[in-house]
Amino acid sequence: MKLFKGKKFLLFGLLFLHLSFTGCVYVVVGSIAALGGYVVSPDTVEGIAKVDEQTLWDTSMDIVSIMGTIQEQYQAGADNLYSGKDAPKPGQSIILAVINGAKVTITITSIGVESAKLSVKARKAFIPKMTIAQDVFVKIMTHVEEH
Secondary structure: OHHHOOHHHHHHHHHHHHHHHHOOOOOOOHHHHHOOEEEEEOOEEEEEEOOOHHHHHHHHHHHHHHHOEEEEEEOOOOOOOOOOOOOOOOOEEEEEEEEOOEEEEEEEEEEEOOEEEEEEEEEEOOEEOHHHHHHHHHHHHHHHHHO
């Protein structure tokens, strides 16, 4: 109980707040690391799925439609147009959705016959929402690995 009294508690609290608000400390959550994912920025989680692009696309569409509302979708090779800000790269599929009030961008890129890269980015009013990005990523990758 001595820890909560005096200067030690104050210094510990200030250090915790500093690390929490600076964004300099990236913590990889165990469930993300176990699924082969990693944090690439304050709002984005990426990982490689050992399934083809079509399977990852179908799974992502199913999970995102349950979690929120799909605003726009662009699948590589399909006859649909993408009206988003950044034009997708060749072979890249994009899902734009709103989940828990945050704008979520899911990007799927084929990197081989039986593997594809999944990137999940989440922001709400220009503020990164890492917990939403992690939640979407984990649910998609877990569903992919189960089937």
